[in-house]
Amino acid sequence: MMMLIQIANLILQVLVSIVAGACLLRCYLQWLAFNLGAGQSKSIGAYILPLSNWIVLPLRRFIPSIGRFDLASCVAAYLLIFCKIAILLFISGATSIDISWLALALIDLLDLTLSGLVGLVFASIILSWIGAGTQIQFLVSLLVDPLLTPIRKAIPNFGALDLSPLALLLILQVLQIILGNLKL
Structure with a gap:
């Protein structure tokens, strides 16, 4: 059982770090007023947007930006990390949040x-x-x-x-x- 938790932790840590990191980078770049250039193939946006759009865009319907601070991207990163923790704790035997x-x-x-x-x-x-x-x-x-x-x-x-x-x-x-x- 311990080995399963370690393997799940490794896989989730890598996946969540990449996607949540993209969400955080997206938030920081918006704060810096950087154009992510969705249509430009050599732009950093060509890497960040596909990783984060699936979670950030739906959240933007309910969570607006605060000035240049992209709150939806920050919340998306938080939700991803929370889900990782919840999955790992449930695998290890936790029964309630x-x-x-x-x-x-x-x-x-x-x-x-x-x-x-x-x-x-x-x-x-x-x-x-x-x-x-x-x-x-x-x-x-x-x-x-x-x-x-x-x-x-x-x-x-x-x-x-x-x-x-x-x-x-x-x-x-x-x-x-x-x-x-x-x-x-």
């Missing part, structure tokens, strides 16, 4: 967000070394720079050495430690 599941889903949503940001910061660092001037480097910079700008203003300038990605990684990892302790 508990209010703690809602909190656990929120913590997992925040953890997924932080993990995605950590990945983006690493991608930004690597692309700044090897992919300067490429379209993907431009996109990753577009996503990471709004987070780095306040840090760059707060820490001293060391010339060509930019320590703001390191500071952002430290902040994100501290937040992940706090979230990890909230799960316990």
